[in-house]
Amino acid sequence: MKISTKCLVCLILNLAVLTRSVECGKFWHISDIHYDIYYSLNKTTTNITCPSSYNYPSIDPGPWGDYNCDSNFRLINSSIYSMKSIEPTPDFILWTGDDVFHTDEEEKYLNVSLMYDIMSNVTSLIQEAFPDIQVFAALGNHDYLPKNEMPSTPNDIVANTALIWREWLTDDQYALFKETGYCSSITNHAPNLRVIVLNTNTWDLYNPTVTGTGDPAGQFKWFEEQLFLSKIAGNKVFIMGHIAPGFFERVVNETYFWPEYNKRYVKLVEQYKDVISGQFFAHHHTDSFKIFYDADKYPISVLYHVPSVTPRIGTRDGSVNPGVRLFHYEKATTEILDYTQYVFDLQAANDGQNAEWQVEYNFVETYGLPNVSAQSLHDLALKFKASETSGCKSSNDQCNADILQRYSLYNTVSYQKGYCDSICQRNFVCAMQAVDHQLYQDCVNSWNNAVGLRGFQFFGIYFAFGIVLLKF
Ligand SMILES: *[C@@H]1O[C@H](CO)[C@@H](O)[C@H](O)[C@H]1NC(C)=O
Ligand SMILES: *[C@@H]1O[C@H](CO)[C@@H](O)[C@H](O)[C@H]1NC(C)=O
Ligand SMILES: *[C@@H]1O[C@H](CO)[C@@H](O)[C@H](O)[C@H]1NC(C)=O
Ligand SMILES: *[C@@H]1O[C@H](CO)[C@@H](O)[C@H](O)[C@H]1NC(C)=O
Ligand SMILES: *[C@@H]1O[C@H](CO)[C@@H](O)[C@H](O)[C@H]1NC(C)=O
Numbered sequence: 001m002k003i004s005t006k007c008l009v010c011l012i013l014n015l016a017v018l019t020r021s022v023e024c025g026k027f028w029h030i031s032d033i034h035y036d037i038y039y040s041l042n043k044t045t046t047n048i049t050c051p052s053s054y055n056y057p058s059i060d061p062g063p064w065g066d067y068n069c070d071s072n073f074r075l076i077n078s079s080i081y082s083m084k085s086i087e088p089t090p091d092f093i094l095w096t097g098d099d100v101f102h103t104d105e106e107e108k109y110l111n112v113s114l115m116y117d118i119m120s121n122v123t124s125l126i127q128e129a130f131p132d133i134q135v136f137a138a139l140g141n142h143d144y145l146p147k148n149e150m151p152s153t154p155n156d157i158v159a160n161t162a163l164i165w166r167e168w169l170t171d172d173q174y175a176l177f178k179e180t181g182y183c184s185s186i187t188n189h190a191p192n193l194r195v196i197v198l199n200t201n202t203w204d205l206y207n208p209t210v211t212g213t214g215d216p217a218g219q220f221k222w223f224e225e226q227l228f229l230s231k232i233a234g235n236k237v238f239i240m241g242h243i244a245p246g247f248f249e250r251v252v253n254e255t256y257f258w259p260e261y262n263k264r265y266v267k268l269v270e271q272y273k274d275v276i277s278g279q280f281f282a283h284h285h286t287d288s289f290k291i292f293y294d295a296d297k298y299p300i301s302v303l304y305h306v307p308s309v310t311p312r313i314g315t316r317d318g319s320v321n322p323g324v325r326l327f328h329y330e331k332a333t334t335e336i337l338d339y340t341q342y343v344f345d346l347q348a349a350n351d352g353q354n355a356e357w358q359v360e361y362n363f364v365e366t367y368g369l370p371n372v373s374a375q376s377l378h379d380l381a382l383k384f385k386a387s388e389t390s391g392c393k394s395s396n397d398q399c400n401a402d403i404l405q406r407y408s409l410y411n412t413v414s415y416q417k418g419y420c421d422s423i424c425q426r427n428f429v430c431a432m433q434a435v436d437h438q439l440y441q442d443c444v445n446s447w448n449n450a451v452g453l454r455g456f457q458f459f460g461i462y463f464a465f466g467i468v469l470l471k472f
């Protein structure tokens, strides 16, 4: 099944480009494991089975976890070993951080040595399952204690993490990474492809140790150099990191980069659009993408947000099904062709029905597009924009035929089956089409104005009450 999907992609490509033979490659992207070592089925009087639920009662705790808790070991082990059984020899693996569980009582449940144990445990697991595979690992905001507070200066936690990841780094990469949390590397199987691993924690709006000005750890300077040198060398790059530029698609106006850094990042993407073949991020725990445009509104680059292994959406109330993703790309051009999103139906697994990781969807097949390029995703965004949200009031079969509703379902890895209304549609489309802060405001405002007076008042109420009413 997986092999035929891959071949199909290559076949289509071959038909399109008859004169050259095409070699396809695959790579995994996994993220936001958030290992909660305390998850326990021992019921307490408050029905709270884990510290990662932030005192919300469990939903349906079972051997594989709970929708209000971070991942237990069984779920994590299952995610990694299922990746191994589905595709044991990817060209490489992208792993975009957040290994430690969420809790608002860090003093009670966490300490630095426990954090290292968690990171070492997951690292060893990946190394055991994929012994000879190149792994690129980035730091998340939960790979530091206290969470979100990673400083831009050299520190013990980043240095010790570099030691945990030592065997994935060359001497030079290790020397740089232990001081900064960033590095870059050419891939083993696509010799003109460089992966740039960013440490976006120092660009994080919620990081109190940075001020949003200047160039923390000289990362922008280094980043630009990497892009420039890749351009000179005729190489292509994949950019990966944990926290991404732009906006979170499930609520209005939520962003995680400091404005100045957001601007700077967007500018670099525009400047080096010909060098960048893809951007791979996480942090939201949901499945989405962002399109970058040039000054002429021409689509130039895509940022893919991979959903999490943990079923909990940390930044907000809400849950997802655990997911991992297999990308297909063309080795020579490094162009991303397609991806297959895998899902673990936590409810079904806990009910004893099915504890297998299954194909949730295949992008090209589902949306009937030739590939997942900026142009293709731009075309898709226009369809989402044009989707009629008023005629369809429930998530019956007819509504699921609507691609916006389908996108909405996949956004939580098929967990939340609610109807995506016009506000949800606006939030999705604006987050998808406007990474720049000003463009995003313009998108939201023009959408609201287009809805007219009645709609404007309606939106006004939503703005006034914020997320209280935006219950997804
Ligand atoms: C459940 O609680 C009992 C008693 O506190 C303890 O002995 C046992 O190890 C716990 N089980 C799990 C799975 O945590
Ligand atoms: C615990 O959960 C059960 C089942 O969902 C519920 O009936 C009960 O009221 C809950 N107890 C507490 C203390 O929340
Ligand atoms: C992880 O899962 C694999 C495959 O099911 C199994 O062989 C292995 O024993 C598990 N590891 C642990 C530590 O439970
Ligand atoms: C860290 O926390 C773990 C788990 O609670 C505990 O066993 C360990 O003793 C703690 N270590 C330190 C250095 O406090
Ligand atoms: C990770 O932790 C689990 C649960 O304690 C343990 O069973 C497993 O052996 C550990 N795996 C590694 C690779 O350290």
Ligand SMILES: *[C@@H]1O[C@H](CO)[C@@H](O)[C@H](O)[C@H]1NC(C)=O
Pocket (backbone or CB within 6 Å): 252, 253, 444, 463
């Ligand atoms: C969004 O955030 C910006 C910057 O904080 C603020 O100026 C603007 O009013 C907000 N817009 C909405 C719709 O909340």
Ligand SMILES: *[C@@H]1O[C@H](CO)[C@@H](O)[C@H](O)[C@H]1NC(C)=O
Pocket (backbone or CB within 6 Å): 013, 016, 335, 370, 371, 372, 373, 375, 376, 377, 379
């Ligand atoms: C990807 O699809 C676009 C149309 O959306 C097309 O222009 C482009 O040539 C395709 N790229 C490849 C590598 O097939």
Ligand SMILES: [Zn+2]
Pocket (backbone or CB within 6 Å): 032, 034, 098, 140, 142, 283, 284, 285, 308, 314
């Ligand atoms: Zn996370």
Ligand SMILES: [Zn+2]
Pocket (backbone or CB within 6 Å): 098, 140, 141, 142, 242, 283, 284
């Ligand atoms: Zn995060």
